[in-house]
Structure formats: C-alpha cells, structure tokens
Amino acid sequence: MEETxxxxxxxxxxVKAMRLTAIIAAVPFTIAALAAEITRLLxxxxxxxxxxxxxxxxxxRIPLRRYHARGYRLAEERLQVVxxxxxxxxxxxxxxxxxxxxxxxxxxxxxxGLATLTLHxxxxxxxxxxxxxxAHEDALAMxxxxxxxxxxxxx
Amino acid sequence: xxxxxxxGTPQRTALKGLLARGIEGVRKGILGIAAIGFAMRDExxxxxxxxxxxxxxxxxxxxxxxxxxxxxxxxxxxxxxIRVESGILARAARAVPFERIQDVSLExxxxxxxxxxxxxxxxxxxxxxxxxxxxxxxEDDGEALRDLLRARRESAPVAANANANAETGEPEAxxxxxxxxxxxxxxxxxxxxxxxxxxxxVAALAxxxxxxxxxxxxxxxxxxxxxxTLAGPGDWLAGLGFAARIIGIGLVVGTLLLVGLATGFxxxxxxxxxxxxxxxxxxxxxxxxxxxxxxxxxxxxxxxALRLGTGFLRRLFGWxxxxxxxxxxxxxxxxxxxxxxxxxxxxxxxxATTGFALPDDDLEWHGVSRxxxxxxxxxxxxxxxxxxxxxxxxxxxxxxxxxxxGLALIALHExxxxxxxxxALGSQQLFTRHGWLAPSLAIGSRVKLQSVEIxxxxxxxxxxYASLLLGLAGGRLRVRGxxxxxxxxxxxAILTTIASxxxxxxxxxxxxxxxxxxxxxxxxxx
Numbered sequence: 097m098e099e100t101x102x103x104x105x106x107x108x109x110x111v112k113a114m115r116l117t118a119i120i121a122a123v124p125f126t127i128a129a130l131a132a133e134i135t136r137l138l139x140x141x142x143x144x145x146x147x148x149x150x151x152x153x154x155x156x157r158i159p160l161r162r163y164h165a166r167g168y169r170l171a172e173e174r175l176q177v178v179x180x181x182x183x184x185x186x187x188x189x190x191x192x193x194x195x196x197x198x199x200x201x202x203x204x205x206x207x208x209g210l211a212t213l214t215l216h217x218x219x220x221x222x223x224x225x226x227x228x229x230x231a232h233e234d235a236l237a238m239x240x241x242x243x244x245x246x247x248x249x250x251x
Numbered sequence: 252x253x254x255x256x257x258x259g260t261p262q263r264t265a266l267k268g269l270l271a272r273g274i275e276g277v278r279k280g281i282l283g284i285a286a287i288g289f290a291m292r293d294e295x296x297x298x299x300x301x302x303x304x305x306x307x308x309x310x311x312x313x314x315x316x317x318x319x320x321x322x323x324x325x326x327x328x329x330x331x332x333i334r335v336e337s338g339i340l341a342r343a344a345r346a347v348p349f350e351r352i353q354d355v356s357l358e359x360x361x362x363x364x365x366x367x368x369x370x371x372x373x374x375x376x377x378x379x380x381x382x383x384x385x386x387x388x389x390e391d392d393g394e395a396l397r398d399l400l401r402a403r404r405e406s407a408p409v410a411a412n413a414n415a416n417a418e419t420g421e422p423e424a425x426x427x428x429x430x431x432x433x434x435x436x437x438x439x440x441x442x443x444x445x446x447x448x449x450x451x452x453v454a455a456l457a458x459x460x461x462x463x464x465x466x467x468x469x470x471x472x473x474x475x476x477x478x479x480t481l482a483g484p485g486d487w488l489a490g491l492g493f494a495a496r497i498i499g500i501g502l503v504v505g506t507l508l509l510v511g512l513a514t515g516f517x518x519x520x521x522x523x524x525x526x527x528x529x530x531x532x533x534x535x536x537x538x539x540x541x542x543x544x545x546x547x548x549x550x551x552x553x554x555x556a557l558r559l560g561t562g563f564l565r566r567l568f569g570w571x572x573x574x575x576x577x578x579x580x581x582x583x584x585x586x587x588x589x590x591x592x593x594x595x596x597x598x599x600x601x602x603a604t605t606g607f608a609l610p611d612d613d614l615e616w617h618g619v620s621r622x623x624x625x626x627x628x629x630x631x632x633x634x635x636x637x638x639x640x641x642x643x644x645x646x647x648x649x650x651x652x653x654x655x656x657g658l659a660l661i662a663l664h665e666x667x668x669x670x671x672x673x674x675a676l677g678s679q680q681l682f683t684r685h686g687w688l689a690p691s692l693a694i695g696s697r698v699k700l701q702s703v704e705i706x707x708x709x710x711x712x713x714x715x716y717a718s719l720l721l722g723l724a725g726g727r728l729r730v731r732g733x734x735x736x737x738x739x740x741x742x743x744a745i746l747t748t749i750a751s752x753x754x755x756x757x758x759x760x761x762x763x764x765x766x767x768x769x770x771x772x773x774x775x776x777x
Contacts, residue, residue, distance in 0.1 A: 193700075
C-alpha cells in the first residue's frame with residue numbers, strides 16, 4: 097500500500113524557515129571572513145570567496161533538497177515520516193503506540209506560521225519522532241486526529 | 252487552594268511557586284556566591300556585600316524569568332487528555348491522553364515543601380526525561396489533580412476492566428505458591444566462575460606493575476636491561492639454561508592466569524551465589540548475591556523481548572544465558588538476567604513462562620544481503636589498502652603485511668557473518684541471530700514493538716539494502732543489511748500486528764496474559 101500513494105510534502109514556508117536558519121548560522125562566519133579580509137594578510141577574496149560560496153550552497157541549495165527529501169503520510173492509523181538526503185530514514189509510528197504528542201514552535205517557525213509535531217513512543221529507539229515544517233494549524237489538526245484515534249483504540 | 256480541578260479551562264500553576272524557584276535558584280548558585288565571596292575576601296566587609304548582592308541578583312533574575320514562564324504556562328484538563336502549553340519565545344504544547352498515564356506521582360523537594368508546594372509527575376510508558384511534569388502546584392491542587400486523573404483513567408472501559416482484574420486477582424494470587432523456575436547451586440556457580448575468566452584483572456595487574464614500577468628495584472619493561480641482567484654479571488639465570496627460562500616464563504603466565512581465574516571465581520560467586528528464579532503472582536522473582544543480596548521482581552506483562560547469549564568457549568559445553576528486556580520504567584537496569592548460566596533445557600521453561608517461544612522448525616530463516624557484507628569489506632579495503640601503499644613511502648615497508656592481514660581478517664569475519672547471521676519473522680515473534688564466534692539470539696514480540704524505521708545510508712541507497720530499526724521499550728532490536736523489499740515486507744507485517752492491540756492493553760497484566768496460552772502452545776525449543 098505504501099508506495100502507491102505519494103508522500104505529503106511539507107509546507108513551502110519550511111524552505112524559507114530553513115534558509116533563515118542557515119543565514120543566521122552563516123553570519124558569524126561571514127563576519128570572521130570580512131575581518132580576515134580587512135587584515136589584508138592574503139590577497140583579496142581568499143577568505144571571503146570560499147565562505148560566500150559555501151554559504152550560498154547552504155542557504156540556497158541545501159534547504160530545497162532537504163525539503164524535497166522530506167515528507168509524511170498520515171493514513172491507516174499510522175504516521176509515516178521520511179527524512180534525510182544522504183542518510184534516509186523512513187519511520188512509521190502506529191497511533192496505538194503513541195504515548196504523548198508535542199506541537200512545538202521555535203521563534204523562526206512562529207514567524208513563518210510553522211510548527212513541529214513530535215510523537216513520543218515507549219521505545220528506546222525512536223523514542224520521539226519529529227515532523228518539522230508543518231503549518232501550525234495542520235500540526236494541531238494532526239495532533240487532534242491522532243488523539244482521537246488513540247481514544248477510539250482503547251474503547 | 253481550591254479542592255476542585257476546573258476542567259476544560261486553562262489553569263495556571265501556583266503563584267508562590269515563583270518564590271520557591273527563586274530560592275532554589277539561589278541554592279543552586281551557592282557555589283558561585285561562595286566563590287565571589289572568597290575572591291573578595293581581602294576587601295574587608297565588602298565581600299559580604301558582594302556575595303549578598305550576587306545572591307539577590309540571582310534571586311531577582313530567577314524570579315523574573317520564572318514569572319515570564321509562569322504567565323505563559325497553562326495546563327488544561329480536557330475530556331480525554333491533559334494539555335500543557337508553555338514557552339516564552341518558543342511555544343510548546345504537549346498533550347498526554349489519560350489512557351497513557353500509568354500513574355501520577357507527587358514530588359516535594361525541601362524548599363517547595365516549606366511553601367506547601369508539590370511537583371506533579373505524570374508517568375507514561377516513555378519513562379524518564381520525556382515524562383510530563385507540572386511544577387509547582389499547591390499540595391491540595393496536586394492531590395486533587397492526581398485523584399481526578401486516577402478516576403478518569405479508571406473510567407476508561409478497558410483500563411477499568413484490567414484494573415479490577417488486577418485488584419481482585421492480586422490478593423488470592425499472592426497466596427499462590429511461588430514455582431521455582433531456575434536455581435544455581437554452589438557447583439554451578441563455581442563452574443560459571445571458571446568461564447568468567449577475567450582478562451580485565453590480568454590487564455589491571457600488568458597495568459599496576461607498570462604504574463607502580465617505581466616501587467620495584469628494576470624497570471620491569473626495560474627489555475635491554477633484562478637482557479643485560481641475564482647476559483651480564485648475573486648470567487646465573489642464563490646459566491641455568493633454556494629450560495629454566497621456559498619455567499620462569501611459565502610461572503609468570505601461570506600467575507597471571509591464576510589471578511584472572513580467581514577474580515572470575517570471586518566476582519561470580521559474589522554476584523550469583525544462591526541464584527533463584529521463581530514464578531510468582533507478581534512476575535518473575537530473582538534473588539541472588541552473597542554479600543549484597545538482591546531481590547528483583549520482573550512483571551511478566553512487562554517483558555518486551557528476550558536475548559539468548561553464550562560465549563565462544565562455554566558454547567562448546569552447552570552453556571547459555573537468558574536476558575529479559577523489560578519496560579524502561581522498571582527500576583534499575585532494563586536488562587535483567589533471568590538465567591546467566593544455564594543449559595537450553597533449563598532456559599526453555601523460563602522462555603515459555605514469559606509468554607515467548609524459542610524458534611521452531613517451521614521458521615523461514617533469511618540471511619542478510621550479500622551486497623551489505625561485500626560493501627563492508629570494500630569500505631575496510633578503501634581505508635587499509637592506501638595505508639599499505641603509503642607505508643613504503645614513510646620507510647616502513649616491512650609493516651605492509653599488517654594492514655593486509657587486518658583486511659583479510661575483516662573479510663573472513665564478514666564472510667562468516669554472512670554465513671551465520673540469520674533473521675526470521677514468525678506469526679507472533681521475530682528472531683535475529685548474529686555473531687559466529689559466540690552467536691546471540693534476540694526474540695522480540697511483534698505486537699510489543701513501538702515503531703518501525705527503515706534507514707539507509709548513501710551506499711545502502713544505491714545498493715538497495717537497508718537497516719530495519721525497531722522501537723523496543725527498554726532495549727534495541729535491529730536487523731542490518733536487509734534487502735530493501737524484505738525490510739518493507741517485515742515493516743508492513745509488523746505494523747499490521749501492532750495495530751491489533753493498543754499500548755494500554757499491553758501495559759495491563761490481565762490483557763497481556765491472554766497472549767500467553769497461544770505462545771505456550773509451541774513447545775518446540777530445540
């Protein structure tokens with residue numbers, strides 16, 4: 097059944113959120129590179145050009161690839177989360193094994209109206225499975241759906 | 252303050268909890284405060300002022316942050332779950348269904364106690380740090396909340412049933428005789444000690460000689476000096492001839508062996524003396540130990556998986572060990588030794604008691620992907636062959652055989668693993684066996700798994716194999732290097748089994764028992 101239906105992609109804002117995170121991470125390196133340029137120890141651009149190149153890849157290319165590598169499928173009382181470009185992880189959590197559910201929003205996620213849904217299980221491996229990059233209201237709706245399913249199971 | 256817990260509306264924790272947190276903050280910062288006081292001790296009375304000022308600053312800062320957090324923290328008792336929302340900048344919302352709450356505990360530290368405050372902990376199967384906590388509530392509110400949640404949990408039909416069973420079942424069952432499953436007499440313990448030869452003790456002794464060599468009159472490790480001593484004026488030893496030297500070496504080796512053996516004996520005897528495993532109403536009860544006697548009860552319904560192990564020597568004599576993987580929230584280690592040193596005939600009844608079964612003949616065993624093993628050898632080659640090539644360039648050409656021999660050993664190991672490692676999926680259980688020198692077998696229950704993950708690294712993605720990682724409470728269960736299609740089939744089959752029972756049914760003794768008869772019916776444990 098699994099491969100017949102395509103994965104649901106994450107919210108497009110997720111790419112923007114990842115890019116913003118990458119930009120913030122790149123700031124100290126850029127400043128350091130600029131400072132190194134000002135010292136004029138080496139010809140112009142030896143520090144700045146590589147830093148700018150790596151930053152450009154991390155900011156422009158990587159978030160898009162990561163976005164396309166990620167996805168989820170909510171069907172048949174289970175949540176399937178796929179993630180990872182190089183190291184691919186394809187996890188399925190049945191609702192019947194969910195202990196509790198978190199909906200978290202970091203500052204950047206809040207800015208873009210996103211949220212991370214985390215399912216906690218009793219297992220030592222995959223004790224918590226996170227799905228980032230959902231629209232906040234989608235995350236809440238998914239939480240309620242999973243909650244309702246747990247309730248049904250026990251009755 | 253109020254005895255009643257308001258339902259459906261967001262609640263806040265106790266306001267005076269802020270004071271408790273502020274004081275806690277000062278208590279935690281006491282070292283820093285003392286350090287400041289100490290650093291300023293030459294400034295006359297100023298040091299008291301500095302330390303005091305620092306303490307006040309910590310108090311105020313903790314208070315401000317606690318207050319901000321407090322304004323943003325609410326909990327809501329819903330129809331079927333408790334929800335906690337928190338966070339100043341980053342918002343977190345957690346929902347815990349009543350069915351998943353195993354118990355509610357109230358904890359009181361020293362300072363909260365002075366203020367009549369409690370921390371409410373909601374224990375779920377997740378165990379440990381992931382559990383939900385609410386700090387601080389007044390004692391009355393905490394107790395009211397606990398009562399409400401306990402009442403709610405029992406009103407859920409399934410849980411109520413199971414609880415009733417557990418309650419009525421307990422007193423009469425407690426009277427029931429404990430059945431002895433496995434015991435180890437002095438002879439068995441000593442035999443066990445023989446196999447527990449301690450290499451670590453030998454290494455420690457050798458290490459001690461090295462560490463404390465300044466106590467010796469000579470340098471133990473100085474080979475040249477040894478040779479000089481032997482060949483020089485003191486060549487009386489050499490004069491005794493070759494045989495005497497052999498005897499000398501034999502004595503040293505013998506002493507080391509004796510120390511290793513004795514350590515093994517003593518340690519094993521201390522730990523395993525009077526080993527008794529019984530089946531009681533509450534579960535498997537294990538008692539052992541000479542000086543410190545431990546008494547552990549492992550509830551049968553909490554058994555998640557079994558592990559059978561052996562050693563490369565003891566295997567030849569038919570000795571095996573049985574470990575129980577239990578729910579993580581059990582006290583102490585989650586890995587319990589049910590039979591550390593036993594024959595398969597002794598282990599089989601214990602396995603049956605836990606509701607599991609040893610593999611039978613009908614099982615279809617599969618090996619791992621050949622590509623997976625080949626890739627592992629190739630990866631090692633990619634690391635070792637360049638080393639071999641580089642060696643002549645650094646003038647160490649005579650060391651070339653070393654990396655190559657290592658590679659040959661790795662290749663042999665991988666080949667034997669390919670031959671020996673097997674996994675099988677039964678109707679209720681799954682089995683993985685790995686290792687060729689001392690093979691171990693893990694037995695997992697399909698229905699007791701928590702999640703299934705298929706993981707692939709960059710090489711695995713291209714070569715079409717995967718690792719199957721199973722979420723097991725209290726332990727790990729995985730099959731590496733499975734063919735991708737097989738991994739997908741296993742996942743689908745396991746997920747279907749998981750869906751047949753909810754976690755709350757698994758965690759109740761009465762429900763778990765219903766699986767046992769079926770598992771009992773396969774007595775084939777050769």
